[in-house]
Structures are given as C-alpha cells and as structure tokens.
Amino acid sequence: MLKTFSLGGIHPPENKFSAGKNIETLPIPSQVAIPVAQHIGAPAAPVVKKGDQVKVGTLIAKSAGFVSANIHSPVSGTVFKIDDIIDASGYRKPAIIINVEGDEWEESIDRSADLKKDITATPEEIIKKVAEAGIVGLGGATFPSHVKLSVPPGKNCDILILNAVECEPYLTADHQLMLEKGDEIMVGTQILMKALKVDKAVIGIENNKPDAIKHLKALAASYPEITIEALKVQYPQGGEKQLIDACIKRQIPSGKLPIEVGAVVQNVGTTLAVYEAVQKNKPLFERVVTITGKSVAKPSNFLTRIGTPLKDLIEAAGGLPEDTGKIVGGGPMMGKALVSTEIPVTKGSSGVLIIKDEEAKRKKMQNCIKCSKCISVCPMGLEPYLLMTVSDKAIWDRAEEEKIMDCIECGSCSYTCPSSRPLLDYIRLGKGKVGQIMRSRTK
C-alpha cells in the first residue's frame, strides 16, 4: 500500500494535459516587467535606474533583509523605467521594466550543458550562493530558500525531503523537469544535503507520474543516500507538513516549522535552480511554466524568462480560446484568478490555467447543512465551517483558539462543500486579521 498523509485530503480530477510535453524554450519578449515583490518577505530594493545597461544575470534588485531575495535581470538590454504595474496579486506594485536588446549573458555564468558532479563548495558557500542567486521556493510559495537552508541554532536537521509531488491538478512543470533534468536534480539534491549536513534524502513523487518515478529510481541507483518514495495520489500532498507526514511519518506541532521535526523540504524545481546556482553560477531568472486548460489548443511546458508577459505564453500555446472565462495563475486549487494577460511571469509562476466560461463561474452560495465534509477533508484537522463563521462575524479570539493560523489554504474545504460556500475566502480573511493581531501582540 502506498504512503500518503494521515488526515483529510481530496482527489480532484487530475487533467494533466501537458504531461509528456517536452520543455520548450519560449522566445525572449521585446520587453519584460520584473516585479520587485515576487517572494515572501520584504520586497527587493532596485539597484538599477532608468537607462542602465543590464546583461542576463545582472543583479537588478537587492534582497532587503534576511527573509527576502535578490532579483537578477532575465534579459540583456536597457532599463526602461521603474513603475507600478498590476501583478498577480491584482494590485499595482513596483516593477523594473527592461527593453530587451540581444541576449548577452554575464561572463560568470557557465552556459555549457555538461553535468558538473563534483561539489567543491562548503556548506556556508552553498547557502551564500543560493542567497546570492535569489532562489526561492519554486513550488509556488516563493519562500527564500537560503532561509530554509540556514538551520537555526539549537535545531537539528537529519533529513532532506524533495517535493516532487505536484499534487495540483493540471500542472506538469515539475514532472517534465524530472524527466529532462534528472541528473541535475540528483546533483542538486546532494548540494542541498551538503548544505544541511544531512546524509539522507527522500524524493516524494505521486504515483500518477510512473515515468518520472522509474527514471529517478534508475538514477538514484548510483546515489545510495537518496530514496525515491512513490506516494498515493492525494491532494494536498505537496504541502510541506503533509509531505513530511507522508514520507517519514512525523507530525509537525501546530504553529511550528518542519525543522521542528528535523526535516527540510525543497521543491524539485528549486533543487535544479540550486544546482545551476552553485555549479554553474547561474542566478534564478528563468523557470518552467505549464500552460494548460481544457480549451487550450496546445497545452505546453515552457522554459520562460521571468518578466515575460503571460500573453506570450498563451499565444505560444495556441492563443486565448474564445470561450475563456477565467485565467488562473498557478493550479486550479491554490491558484489565483488574474485580471490581465499583461501580468508577467514571476519566480512563483508554476502554471497558467485557462478555464472555460461555463466552468469558471462559482455556484450560488447556500446555507451550511452541517454535513461536516469540510472537516473530514481538512488536512490540518481544522473545522473550516466554524472558521468561516467566526471570520465572517469577526470573532478573532475564537478564530485564534480554533487554530485558524494552521490553515495551509489548500482549498479542499471549498472544493468539497456541497453548498458551494466560499470557506477558504473567509478563512484567508480571518488569517490575515488574526496574524495582524498576533504580530501586534509580540511587538
């Protein structure tokens, strides 16, 4: 019997249309817009100004604090301006806009395709390089990776878990990466293990990717410390806490981080970025983005420079279908509807999902019938119906008591609700408020 996490979970239709589609390199657009806030934490501070010449890989915005990340130019050209643009959040945020001229890379970047297996960097150097390269969690959470690799004093890490679950329906970017960049991911895993000073690693893959499991198992034969764990298909297995539970049966206490149980989780895409940063000196300025949907002519996986407008991806995948009702950035479960196709690809863009008009509309909200389906699917053991009510009625102390901050916003509750209640919307609202209250208390 395959392993999975112990509490809740759902299994929505997988719809992985772009599976098996080779990663194609998307042409560089004529202009890119790079938001300075594309990671969790403080927005990066721009270090270029209008008219500056940049090359591919030039630092354009500097990390503003420990929990923040550097941003590098994904193109060569001239900085056109620094202005507010609408980003995936739906609000206007500052971005660096660059006019593209040619494709000239910084000389320090090793552009050869050879696999570089020897890891010469020390753990400290690895963490420094990861921080310099501006690597963040590429699964979508965009948490700066160097923060996760810096194990706080007093805590002990004994295992690295690689997140290759890709539990979101539709998305296939990580799946395709494993098939095409398996060797690099293996070396990347070893780099991460060296940085964390651990001697075991588990790569968790859901069982709906048998080719990737087979491929990685074959590669892992020469790396005895890396195990491949095939997992039962269950959403939200890609959540850190769920993955740790599924792979090594350790449960993280409420309000704590994975390091509490001696584990660090990194996404496979992140692992590849770490390999490229440490071995090839290549900062994070491009990523694989899945573009998919039932009506999309050519569902694809594109290697895209950060800052490319989404309309370029949509065009390359066969254009925007006429019956489009919604464009979602990310997967259907945790993704966010976007307001424009001008929005640029950021480090956290794992996919673009185009939903047909007839499927895009929410159903009418009805009364809660207390069926408790939301409770049974909640992977964190919460009571979503109650959290929604207390958030709606602004009873924040009760929300905190009911552990609203434990919610991982996977949306299983909203998905399963037979009354189509927007449970997660209200819980997210409550989380914001309770988080604010908790922060003001510690100040």
Place this chain on the structure above:
Amino acid sequence: MNVVVITILTLGILGTVAALVLYFVAQKFKVFEDPRIDQVEEALPAANCGGCGFPGCRAFAEAMVKSDDISSLNCPVGGAETMSAAAAILGKEVSAAAPLIAVVKCHGTCENRPKTNSYDGAGSCAVSTSLYGGETGCSHGCLGEGDCVDVCTFDAIYMDEKTSLPVVKDNCVACGACVDACPKNIIELRKAGPKGRRIFVSCINKDKGGVAKKACSVACIGCKKCMKECPFDAITVENNLAYIHDDKCKLCRKCVAVCPTNAIHEINFPPKKVKPVAPAAAAKKPEAVKTDNNSSSDNKNKEE
C-alpha cells in the same frame, strides 16, 4: 396538624437564616456605584453603537462620571443636545463638538469607472480586498459589496442600485461603524457643515494622474490646481491625491470650479446661477449626487 406546624417552622427558619446570610454578604461585598451613572445613561440615546469609542452607552456614562475633563468625550449620536443634558446632570461643562457625517470618497460609478473583470466570489468587500484590487482598473475605489451597509445600525447608508456605490442619508449619526468596516478606507467622518454644506475630494486613488484617469474619469489626478486656487491653504496634495482639511475650508467652492476631473464634490449648496458650461447643468443633476439624498445638492458633476 403537627406536620403543618413543623413545615412552617422549618421553612420560616430556613428563610430567616438565608435572609440574614444574604444581608451580611450584601453589606460585606457592597459595590458602591455612583447613582449619577444611571442618570447619565438615561440621558444617552441607548443605541450602544460604539460611536463614542466605548463599548456601549453604560461604559460611556461611566467615563463621563469618572473623568474630570469631559471635553474629549462626545456622543455623536445624541449630538450637542444630549451631551449638554448629560453634562448638566454632572454639573460639568461640555464644549459643543461640530456635528460630523460619513462621507463616501469615491464616485466610481459604472459609467465613470468601467469594469475590467468580474468578481463572483463571496459578497463581502473584506474578502474581495484580500483577493485582489477589484473589478475595475482602480484598485483603491469602492467595491460595491456593501460591508458599510451591513454594519450600519441606524439605516443611514444604502447601496444605490444604479451606481453601485453607497449613499449616506441625512440621518447619519457619525458613529464610525462604516468607516471601520470599509477595507478600502473610502469613508471618512467629516464636518457636516452649516446647513449640511460640505466640500470634499471624492476620490482616494493614489496612483499617478494618467493611471488614475484611465481607470476612472472622475479620479483625482493630483494636478494641484485646487491647492493653488484655495485662498485658505485648506488643500494639500500628497501621493497624487488632494485632501481638503475641513477645519480650514471656508466652503468658498473655488476648488470645485477648477477641478479638471470633477473629483471635488459640493453637497447641499444652492445651484450656482450663471456659470461655465451652464446649459447641461439643469438637465442632468440627480444622477451625480452621491452622498446625500437631498435633491438640491451637488451641482458640480453635471458634465459627465
């Protein structure tokens, strides 16, 4: 017979003992409460709206009795009349606070601010704000889900179906519930003004002029014309947004005339007699009014 006597005696003794215990306990744990608190509470409107900043009228009455200087306390619902009545009970002086009224600082009607997308999520402004900037190009303006209407306990605000913007009625008591409820901070308590006349910038868009104007035709573009025009230095422009300070404003209406986007609204003024672009003035008046029910108000937004 005996049984009846014993029963009466037993119950009588029990009752007496209980009464004695209760009496002594009541003496021992007596809490002195100023009787004036009750009197003051009686004088207050008993709306328990929290507009004074206290949790209910009782708490406000306590604060009035206990504090020596009550000049900072004000019951917006009762107004000057209630305050002087309550102060008279205590023999204290109260300075009459200028009556305030809620003002909705957005005029992004469907015509002024075209939709760029549509929202079908939970019908709450707070939820919508947590998701994205809103259905139009302006991410600062009113979302029209009516959180302000839901919290009003005085039935003083309603959603205009045509404009899908909230409209404050004259019976607004400035309790501030809608101000707190609005996640976009669009509603402000401002001086109601003599005869209800007031002038304010009906926009909170902090985007640059071009961006703001593209999103909404009546947005403040931060051009500073009003600031230069104002003879009383009552207008400041910060972050591409003008603000009229109601303590300095003398209601001369010069700013209203110069505003190129009609972002400055005047309420309850008599219509100006002969002024530029007059022909359209009489014809299209009612639709532009946003803050009051009063039909003679707002003779500015006539051109749109």
